[in-house]
Amino acid sequence: MDLRQDFYTEIFENEQKWIDLINSKLLNSIYCKYALQPFYLKKKQTVKQEYFLTRNEYDRFINIIDSIIEKIEVFNQQFKSGQKVDISTLKPLFLITQMGKAQKAEENKSEIRQEINELQIRKQLLENQIRNFDKATVNEDDYIYDDFPEEIRKVK
Numbered sequence: 001m002d003l004r005q006d007f008y009t010e011i012f013e014n015e016q017k018w019i020d021l022i023n024s025k026l027l028n029s030i031y032c033k034y035a036l037q038p039f040y041l042k043k044k045q046t047v048k049q050e051y052f053l054t055r056n057e058y059d060r061f062i063n064i065i066d067s068i069i070e071k072i073e074v075f076n077q078q079f080k081s082g083q084k085v086d087i088s089t090l091k092p093l094f095l096i097t098q099m100g101k102a103q104k105a106e107e108n109k110s111e112i113r114q115e116i117n118e119l120q121i122r123k124q125l126l127e128n129q130i131r132n133f134d135k136a137t138v139n140e141d142d143y144i145y146d147d148f149p150e151e152i153r154k155v156k
Contacts, residue, residue: 011043015096022087029075029085037072040065061095068093 018036021027044065047058071090078085091097 007043007046012096014039015094019091019094019096022091027087029072029079029087032072032087032090033076037069040068040072044069064093064095064098 018027021031044062047061047065051058068090071093075085075087075090
């Protein structure tokens, strides 16, 4: 995406703040309606303008924003009808959560690759040790039985 870095930074910082509010049960549907919804509408407009300027595809990003806006509208309807509103269902829709899943998956892949490389190195070292082991040499005792006088060999 060609959007500026501060565009994403602002989204991630706000979403992290909202996740903290959700976790502490301080975020409600009214705050979502008057703070989150306008924020995402503004970001959606910015993305659409960027699309018209660069013709880059932002469909997935717009779909994420639309799903958040739709969820907030559902919260508003639930609040107006007196139903219980579960704001925690908003967390998986946030961009930071979805990006975090992709980032964690990539980190896990890199850790697995590193472990595989370490195991391959260990395997190669063991194979080298096996090849270098001279099977012709047999471990013999340090002494010859005949070197001792016969009196010592006799068992009393």
